[in-house]
Amino acid sequence: MSVVHFASSKVKALSADLTLPAKFRRLLQRYPLKEMFDQKSVAIKMHVGGHLGYTTIHPLFVRILIDAVREAGGRPFITDGSGAIPGAKFRGYTEEVLGAPVVPAAGLNDTYYKVMPVGYKSLESIRACGEIVDADAMIVFSHGKGHGHCGYGGAIKNIAMGCVTGHSRGGLHALIDTEFEWDKDHCTHCYLCRTNCPGDAISFDDKGEFSIFAHHCKYCMHCVTACPEGAIEINTEGIRQFQEGMAKATKVILDTFEASRLMYITLLASITPLCDCWGYSTPSIVPDIGMMASADMVALEQASLDSIKIEDFLPGTLPEPLVLREEGKHLLEKIHAKDPYLQVETAAEIGLGSREYTLEEVE
């Protein structure tokens, strides 16, 4: 059974030493950082968000991590997709603040990569970002939040979608291969589906026939949830394929490292329903939970998802057109109509870790 360390956001007394950043320092001391990172280049893979988003990982936590890696003798650098780095300065991710360079993962033009085979359905290979696969070690520092395509965006999403070039992100998205079914007899032509489509992908022709322009579709399911008549259905097999493809791409990236030089940390605070890539933030759907870390990525993902509980949902935090559906076993499934555990299930099946874990709290 794998160990997941957990530092709670809850504060037991009015003391800075009992707050999350101080606990995070103590959490990091539970790991043999010198053994893992001494004399090594260490890629700290984050999702630095975009535009007006303010709920990505606060630079204070990043600085604490960087200082710990440096003290252990490592050479850390922050990295994310090439397109995300130029705008990251605006939100505080600079070398001056963080104490380490902020590097575009596939070079300035998203053209520094290595092609690596995956062999899963249409995803024959991925273009793995050069700066990441060149590193000696990696810390996957993720922000846990909802995600329209896979329900949950944590470590697997951070690796699979963030350690490859834009071209391969397209290849992963193509795995959704979604087929929609529209029930003409039940459609009342209220057009709520079209109004609530963020991709402007839905249209109705002169005869009132519904169609989706696949190129513009973000697979967010908003049309499905917005339709009062239940007239739109989505082929959920594509959802499974997307999550399986992400898990398989994750394995390809992780296999470029020695297992002993990998570490996974997830911040479960400001848990927004949508991914940081949307370029804006909405309220957290549950109270802040804390920080989790593990040497086992699957255990960390499982523990993170288990900690986001339906009973903790904060009413009034969902932006329109998102709603809490009746169906779904997990809070994020109730919002996005996708089982967020599918990616974890596949990751465990292909040997990336164990879904069984024990939680060790760090005070």
Ligand code: SF4
């Ligand atoms: S899934 Fe989302 S992006 Fe695609 S058609 Fe429906 S509302 Fe539009």
Ligand code: SF4
């Ligand atoms: S939301 Fe449903 S009922 Fe309304 S136009 Fe779209 S498919 Fe038809």
